[in-house]
Amino acid sequence: MKDQEAPGDSPGATAAQRLSTRETADRLGVKPETVYAYVSRGQLSSRRSPGGRGSTFDAAEVDALARRTGRRDPSPTADPVFRTGITLIESDRYYFRGVDATELARRYGYEEVAEWLWTGDLRPGIRFTAPDEALAAARRAVDALPAHSGSTDRLRVAVIAAATTDPLRFDLSREAVLASTRTLIPTLVEALPLAGGRSSTSDVATGNEAALARRLWPKLTARPADEPSIAALDTALVLLIDHDLAASTLAARVAASAHAHPYAVVSAGLGVLEGPLHGAASGLAHRMLTEVLERGSAVPVVADHLRTGRRVPGLGHRLYVAEDPRARTLFDLLADIPQAAGALAAARDVVTTTARHAPLHANVDLALAVLSVSSGMSAEAGETVFAVSRTAGWIAHALEEYGERPLRMRPTGHYGGPRPPQPLPTVRGEPLR
Structure with a gap:
């Protein structure tokens, strides 16, 4: 397992200066969905990545688009970027230290993966104990x-x-x-x-x-x-x-x-x-699934959300274009649990119904809701x-x-208040002394 560790640096541009969807979005200062919108409008070209999963983009073309749109990252509205060697998210998959996280989840237990993530050592059967x-x-x-x-x-x-x-x-x-x-x-x-x-x-x-x-x-x-x-x-x-x-x-x-x-x-x-x-988003999805089961269909429940301007819980994720891989992995396991059949069908109904309005996929909150509803857990x-x-x-x-420089996350505020000097405040109604 240790041999599979990857360096902490993001891969960045590959040979021939190709960028992943996530890297392209970061460079443009937009969401991954916007990157594909640029492609559909002919403003950006893409190429399938090796293996056919995800797309790659020409770095020079991305930079040219950034100059034209004025969305070049970094900008005041761009997300902050910090170097980390823990998790990589790209092409609708995610990895812990270079290893597919969903494969780790299927094969090892929580304590084993946590210990490996911290130390690089896989210790089968390890247990954490409370003093x-x-x-x-x-x-x-x-x-x-x-x-x-x-x-x-x-x-x-x-x-x-x-x-x-x-x-x-x-x-x-x-x-x-x-x-x-x-x-x-x-x-x-x-x-x-x-x-x-x-x-x-x-x-x-x-x-x-x-x-x-x-x-x-x-x-x-x-x-x-x-x-x-x-x-x-x-x-x-x-x-x-x-x-x-x-x-x-x-x-x-x-x-x-x-x-x-x-x-x-x-x-x-x-x-x-x-x-x-x-973290509390799964509770909203739990309550929605409960209502779907009570009413027998996702149609009126989704309609109520849309009518009141609320987002449908458990759908969409800014880092994934397709279904959240965490949701997909949990759904696969829940499909083998008989008592989860009703909640799982309700979740699929929500996804299908909402797709008529917007092409949103299930995220992990919806999968957690299926687990909690089908197991008699609270919201x-x-x-x-x-x-x-x-x-x-x-x-x-x-x-x-x-291991980094202390207090490095100290942004500078952009002050927009009254310029000094200003008079001292007074109690309303009292004369100045």
Whole structure:
């Protein structure tokens, strides 16, 4: 496995100066969909990449188009670009350190892939364990929260509680950071309350000897675990470990740039993840699928979304032209689970119905919704899976950032307020003294 690692640099222009769709979009400062719009209008020519997957573009032609359109990157509106050797997304596929992430997810468990992503060493059967002191502190903190608290509320509190039990958390050496992370992730899982108000987990092994997916399952649903469902949950955990510089990952890197300890890095990521446009998006898809099943068709549900100007949840992704590979992988597994048939059919109905209005494909949020709806989980279950999984990715990025120049992510504001000097403010109605 280590022999398959790729350098952290983006491939950039290949021989003969060919660019991938993602690189072309970055250079033009547009979305990948806009690149193909340029092709359809004859403003840009493309060539199928070797193997027939995706397209490549002539770098000189791209630069000429950038000059004509004035969209040359970098520009004030262009996305920031940071060098990373963790995840590459191109041609509707994504890779962890050069290895197809979906293949990793099909073959290995979450803890194995996380360990490999951090260290380059594949350790079959590795288990992360929660120390007694950290787990006790995290459970006390979580139990003290109001009953209506969400899972991300509980995870944020658990992170803070676990941090207080680790006096070595300010040691930012690679070994110390990874030691803390290997205990933090299972602490987060074990600190969550059981689903359905149960007092035991007799239906599934949940000790430190069990895989993380097995320990997480009873926190998400009161239904007994079966092997295909555990496999689907474990695969989802692997698929979500990282996805380049998503909003929460950027927040985590900003924290690491300030040399915040790993618990603070995870806290920064969790704070952003809770947004409805990021980690919480699967909850919207969950509620939509539930409504589709109740009404018997996606047509009225999609129509309601379009009529009110809302986006249809679980569809489209700015980094993929076709179906999100994470969704495709999860759908393949869910197709073999009998109890998922109804939710899976509802998801396909949503995609087909929406295609009449816009050519949008399923993303991972829709696949997570199928898993959560078919397993009797709550609407926020997908967000919980996302948060637990992405913790490993945030730490991988923190390790990279700790090696960079500190505080390098310090943008300069473009001030648009009143020019000085201005008079001192006064209380309204009182005369100047």
